[in-house]
Amino acid sequence: MAIPTQATSPRASSEQPRTYAKRRPNVPAGLLSTVWLLIVMVPIYWVVITSFKSSAGYYRSNPMAPPVDPTLENYRLVIESDFALYFVNSVVISVGAVVPAVLMSFMCAFAIVRGGTGRYLRGVNAMFLMGLAIPLQATIIPVYLIIIQLGLYDTLRGLILPSMAFALPLTILILSNFIRDVPNELFESMRLDGATEWGTMWRLAFPLTKPALVTVTIYQALVVWNSFLLPLVLTQSPDKRVLPLALWSFQGQYSVNIPAVLASVILTTLPILVLYVIGRRQLLSGLTAGFTK
The missing domain is CATH 1.10.3720.10 (MetI-like)
Incomplete structure (x- = not known):
């Protein structure tokens, strides 16, 4: 005896799990965001580390280098x-x-x-x-x-x-x-x-x-x-x-x-x-x- 097959209703087909395409990483946006973060953070970094340097040591050392002898004199x-x-x-x-x-x-x-x-x-x-x-x-x-x-x-x-x-x-x-x-x-x-x-x-x-x-x-x-x-x-x-x-x-x-x-x-x-x-x-x-x- 043949078993009748049940027709697939439109509602049943719509309830099937949907598959989404895997999102690709936005490499240009990530690179631009990193560059912008560096542009913002570098001046802040320079201000903070320079405030802990002595006046004489500031002119003798690399401006972007951390202070060798940090001081709170300033x-x-x-x-x-x-x-x-x-x-x-x-x-x-x-x-x-x-x-x-x-x-x-x-x-x-x-x-x-x-x-x-x-x-x-x-x-x-x-x-x-x-x-x-x-x-x-x-x-x-x-x-x-x-x-x-x-x-x-x-x-x-x-x-x-x-x-x-x-x-x-x-x-x-x-x-x-x-x-x-x-x-x-x-x-x-x-x-x-x-x-x-x-x-x-x-x-x-x-x-x-x-x-x-x-x-x-x-x-x-x-x-x-x-x-x-x-x-x-x-x-x-x-x-x-x-x-x-x-x-x-x-x-x-x-x-x-x-x-x-x-x-x-x-x-x-x-x-x-x-x-x-x-x-x-x-x-x-x-x-x-x-x-x-």
């Missing part, structure tokens, strides 16, 4: 050269400029997005966007004259106010785009629950835009921390210097103490590195937000 010299004072000045200026600028930018962005389509709000938004096209170098003379007229020359407040002003345009632009991504139904539901615009801003928009807030905070803190032109023009006294200007302390009339300068660079970079480590998750989520929508 770091001791930097710390004893009023590094703590310059560090405190940089912290005061960075915190005093970035925190108010981010809060003001968040409130301005919320008003621009949730305030309707009035001509006044469109004009305010356009004014802030125009600020992105004006570089700091083009306004340094007017800023210098304004600070003198206000009696804030050679003070930390005279550095905080311009730093806040130049941080507003980009911060408002980024936060506005994040607030626009918040579903309108959430705002309507809070309004039906009796929440005011002020309560909606702080209870709904503020928590949902936290990745963007952390992103712009770290970015603006980095910009203010590394600022050189404003402190150079708006300050004069040695006790008002910030860390970028402190590098001048290791430049003589005829020579430069390169190991001490690089030790100062490392100590100046550490706070920003710590800030990145603390907020790296929020920073990455803020930078990649929108790609998965």
